[in-house]
Structure formats: C-alpha cells, structure tokens
Amino acid sequence: MQQADICLLLEGTYPYVRGGVSSWVHQLITGLPQYSFYLVFLGGAKEAYGKQHYTLPDNVLGLETHFIMQPDKFGPPRARLGKAKAFSMWQEVLVRFNQSDKPLSSTQLQLMLTQLGQREGLSYEDFLYSEHSWQILVELYLTQAENQSFVDFFWTFRNIYTPLFSLVKIANQLPPAKMLHSISTGYAGFLGALLKQRFKVPFLLSEHGIYTKERKIDLTQASWIQDRHFALDTSIHKKMEQTRQTWISFFEQLGKSAYQSADQITALYQGNCNRQIADGAPAEKTTVIVNGINLARFAKALQQRPASPPKVAGLIGRVVPIKDIKTFIRTIRVAINSEPELQGWIIGPTEEDPAYVKECELLIHSLSLQQHVKFLGMQNVAEILPQLGVCMLTSISEAQPLVLLEAMAAGVPCIATDVGSCREIIHGMHAEDQALGSCGHVIGIASPNQASEALLNMLTNPENWQKMSAAGYARVSQYYQEPMMFERYNDLYQRLTTWQA
Incomplete structure (x- = not known):
C-alpha cells in the first residue's frame, strides 16, 4: 500500500x-x-x-x-x-x-x-x-x-x-x-x-x-x-x-x-x-x-433570512449531557410565559446517549412542553437555519463551536454559555473585531432564567436582531x-x- x-x-x-x-x-x-x-x-x-x-x-x-x-x-x-x-x-x-x-x-x-x-x-x-x-x-x-x-x-x-x-x-x-x-x-x-x-x-x-x-x-x-465517605464526615469540602x-x-x-x-x-x-x-x-x-467555514454553503440561507426574527430557538448539537439540553428545555419553559408562541427545536443526533435522551423527554413532559419543544434529529443545517430566530448553545464545555459560526454565516444571532471561545465569537476577539458589534448574548452555565431573558430580548426587538445578524456575518466573513x-x-x-x- x-x-x-x-x-x-x-x-x-x-x-x-x-x-x-x-x-x-x-x-x-x-x-x-x-x-x-x-x-x-x-x-x-x-x-x-x-x-x-x-x-x-x-x-x-x-x-x-x-x-x-x-x-x-x-x-x-x-x-x-x-x-x-x-x-x-x-x-x-x-x-x-x-x-x-x-x-x-x-x-x-x-x-x-x-x-x-x-x-x-x-x-x-x-x-x-x-x-x-x-x-x-x-x-x-x-x-x-x-x-x-x-x-x-x-x-x-x-x-x-x-x-x-x-x-x-x-x-x-x-x-x-x-x-x-x-x-x-x-x-x-x-x-x-x-x-x-x-x-x-x-x-x-x-x-x-x-x-x-x-x-x-x-x-x-x-x-x-460511587463516592464513599464516613457517615460522621461533616466537612463541606470532601476529598x-x-x-x-x-x-x-x-x-x-x-x-x-x-x-x-x-x-x-x-x-x-x-x-x-x-x-x-x-x-x-x-x-x-x-x-x-x-x-x-464555507460561507458559500450558507449564502442561500442568508438570502432567506426573514426581516423579523421567527419565534423559534434552535439548539443544534448532539443530545448528550455535556451539551446540557435540559437547560435549553427549562429556558423554553420560562420564556413561553411571556411568548406563548415560542418553539424550541433540538436539532442533532440522539443515538449517542439514549438514557440522557429519555431524561430530556421526561423533562419535556413534566413541564408540559410537548407542543413547544421538538426533537428534530439530524437536519441539513444550512436549510434549517433561516427558520430560526436564535441559535442557542447551553453547553457546559466547548472549544470553538462550528455551529455558532454557521449560524452567523446565515445571519442568525446566537446565545451561548460562557465556555470555550463563545465569548470572543459573539463579542469579538480583539478591539478591531469587537468594533463590529455583538452578534448575540453570553450567559452563565445552567442559567435558564438568564437565557430566557436574553432570548426574549432578541426575539422582541427586530431592529436589534438585525444589527446582531449583520455583526455576526461581518465577523465570520472577516476572521473565520x-x-x-x-x-x-x-x-x-x-x-x-x-x-x-
């Protein structure tokens, strides 16, 4: 050979x-x-x-x-x-x-x-x-x-x-x-x-x-x-x-x-x-x-971007614990109190951790979200992005998520936890990059209330949504x-x- x-x-x-x-x-x-x-x-x-x-x-x-x-x-x-x-x-x-x-x-x-x-x-x-x-x-x-x-x-x-x-x-x-x-x-x-x-x-x-x-x-x-500690161990920080x-x-x-x-x-x-x-x-x-990323792949998605944000939040990723899908589900539960038409789409493979998928399904049912949160499985990302108002990432650990860059190439603003390079992707790496403006919000880990507030802020303010959309596309064009x-x-x-x- x-x-x-x-x-x-x-x-x-x-x-x-x-x-x-x-x-x-x-x-x-x-x-x-x-x-x-x-x-x-x-x-x-x-x-x-x-x-x-x-x-x-x-x-x-x-x-x-x-x-x-x-x-x-x-x-x-x-x-x-x-x-x-x-x-x-x-x-x-x-x-x-x-x-x-x-x-x-x-x-x-x-x-x-x-x-x-x-x-x-x-x-x-x-x-x-x-x-x-x-x-x-x-x-x-x-x-x-x-x-x-x-x-x-x-x-x-x-x-x-x-x-x-x-x-x-x-x-x-x-x-x-x-x-x-x-x-x-x-x-x-x-x-x-x-x-x-x-x-x-x-x-x-x-x-x-x-x-x-x-x-x-x-x-x-x-x-x-299994953590095993003595019954009389009352210390707060156990080894x-x-x-x-x-x-x-x-x-x-x-x-x-x-x-x-x-x-x-x-x-x-x-x-x-x-x-x-x-x-x-x-x-x-x-x-x-x-x-x-290949900008040309998302050119059609960018053209199809609506003038006002669709009432849809999408999480694109594997349904596994490190992506903290449960926080996304809880975010939708909080947000629909103010935006009853809101939809939450979970877009990605489910075969990696079936037990965790089941836990997420049970959470959806327990919060009565069957009409609001959907598992869509694997999708063509370039085709589904124009249907989203916001791309959300609730992970507890990331590096430099491609999905955020892809959303920005399609003109979709983002909300992401403050992990990995998410902050610099959304707000900019350095002064010249930051001058382009923010393309979304950065939130804390496992913070559904904070995520809901950011989500509602973006979906109810079309003018600001358009500015974030433009900033994201400019950033990915110039640096990624x-x-x-x-x-x-x-x-x-x-x-x-x-x-x-």
Whole structure:
C-alpha cells in the first residue's frame, strides 16, 4: 500500500460519531486533497458505536478501527510468576501514571513498545494473573488507597491499564506515514507519542476541547463511580473519591506524554492554548488556528433570512449531557410565559446517549412542553437555519463551536454559555473585531432564567436582531473563513512532512 502523508489518530469521533469534531475532520481531509491520509479510529467497547456516518474522501488510503477496551482473547488463567525485568519497567510506568507530575520519558515509551504485551516482556496474561503483578497491585493499594474497597481498587486498576496493552499493539502494527496528526490528547494522543517513538516522524497534536478537562467533567458526573465517605464526615469540602482521582491522574499523564512528544500543538483559541501550557505543553510548541467555514454553503440561507426574527430557538448539537439540553428545555419553559408562541427545536443526533435522551423527554413532559419543544434529529443545517430566530448553545464545555459560526454565516444571532471561545465569537476577539458589534448574548452555565431573558430580548426587538445578524456575518466573513484555516494547516503539513529527524 502507498505510504500516507498523514496518519490521523481519532478517538471516539470521525467517521463513526457525528458532531463538530467529526465535521471538522471531514472538512480538513476534503479541503486538503493534495495530501493522502490514513485513519486510525479508537473506541472503547464496540457496542457503543454504530455504523459509519461519513463516506471517506478519495484521498483517504485506509481506515483502521480499534476498540481498546476489548483486548484479544486468550486461554484460561493459570498461575505464573512473571518476568522481574519487565515488571521493573512496569513499576516505573505506574509511578508516572499515579503521580503524573512529569511525562513518560522516551526511554519508558520505548520500553513499553518493546515489552508491553510481548511474551518475552510483560504479556497481558502476566498483567492479569502473575505473582509479580499481584505484588505490585497490593503495594499500590497499601500506599495509595488502603481506606478504599480493595475490590474497587482491583477492578479500577485493570480497567485503567488494559487499554495500554491495546495501544502498544496498535502502535507496533500500524504502517508508517510521513507524519502523525492526533485530534486530541487522551488515548489517541498517547498512541501518537508511541508512534513518534517508533517511527521518528513529526507529530502534530490538535485539540478542540481540552481532553483532560472534559474527562474531569465526565468523571465528576459519572454515576458508575460511587463516592464513599464516613457517615460522621461533616466537612463541606470532601476529598475526591480515590477512584475518580486515579482516573484523573491517568488522563493527566496521557496528556503530558502527548504534549511532550508532539512537535507542534494547536488550539482553537488563546484560552485553550493557555490551558494546554498550564497542563504541561511546552509554550514554544503551541499555536492557535481558529476554525473556518464555507460561507458559500450558507449564502442561500442568508438570502432567506426573514426581516423579523421567527419565534423559534434552535439548539443544534448532539443530545448528550455535556451539551446540557435540559437547560435549553427549562429556558423554553420560562420564556413561553411571556411568548406563548415560542418553539424550541433540538436539532442533532440522539443515538449517542439514549438514557440522557429519555431524561430530556421526561423533562419535556413534566413541564408540559410537548407542543413547544421538538426533537428534530439530524437536519441539513444550512436549510434549517433561516427558520430560526436564535441559535442557542447551553453547553457546559466547548472549544470553538462550528455551529455558532454557521449560524452567523446565515445571519442568525446566537446565545451561548460562557465556555470555550463563545465569548470572543459573539463579542469579538480583539478591539478591531469587537468594533463590529455583538452578534448575540453570553450567559452563565445552567442559567435558564438568564437565557430566557436574553432570548426574549432578541426575539422582541427586530431592529436589534438585525444589527446582531449583520455583526455576526461581518465577523465570520472577516476572521473565520475556511480558506484561512486550510492555508494554516497546509503550511504546517508542508513543513512537517518535509521535516528531517
């Protein structure tokens, strides 16, 4: 097979999951046809993913799909001692993952590549069943978590470190490419660090949201982790349950190792770039490349924009907890007290988290909003935007949402929570940008009353709505066009693919 120019490392996204990051990946591949791509998709368990949602462009040479929580099957367990030298390496790796103050060294990454999962090194069977592995596990428990249930600690240990065996196996079997490009830290970024060590080729790391931060949010909300505290503990600020902290330390180490191994690191806006540096990214490697959209795609939508705002608020996005769809629903409940004709449309895929979709449906029924709030599923965004008076985003975490830029290109004002780059998208990045005017309102997280006030202000003031519409279109035209983004990534790819180790 022809060697690809770029090996794209994708975790839980393109081409099996819809959403902003997947749209961006497809946009990047199709927008740079002069480069060939080889795609590596990493998922957790196979049953969490359905069909492929994107047709791969012609410049994609191949796609590998790996589910890293499902290692290869092997025979029944049997007693074994394990190799002392391999476990010495393993102990050093575990210290790094549990302290996460420094990234794994290139020597440690190389040892993982040559020993982890290997019969002559530390096999997966030895990790599960050997005496040496048991001794390390007990020692970790006694030094880190002796007040925690040993059963919880045991299964946490296995679940956390099992994917490393999968990642090393993938890294040792992938075909070479001229450069690597991971679209997150996490497992994909750590795979990039391993591949960088194996192939000695340039490694570009791009983050939309900050992966470690988002995993911390997920872990804080995770119902599968039970917080256990003494009944007489009356302190207001209880120490985070050990299981959560163990997972967080693990993801912090994945991030630090990816940052250290990368040759260039991109973020979507300066706030995230600063967060990368705070989390361990070398400042001299970081740069900001904003998203860009195809204005021509929304030209017809802009022409169809009505003179007065339709009494419709639209939330365009995946129906998942991080998008906080429930706050959008509650916002509509508050707003219809003053605007009885108001409609709230939830526009986006619902298959990712069926349990959360059900919770949202129950909330709609409990608030008697069946006639006001509708799930429309996947829609052609360019066709539906002219029907909206306002595009709303109630997320608790974002990076640089494409949906806001798309709404602005169609002349639809926006309301968004104060997360990611939403404030600079709506009000402007700098003085020259801010002089264009605001294209909407920024609200607090989980603030339905504040969101309702902003929504009513926009829908009942056509003159102000028109001004915001014009400001949004001017901003996206001047700063967020697709060719600008392609030019920046083309420059990076050109430089890195001709880079010599």
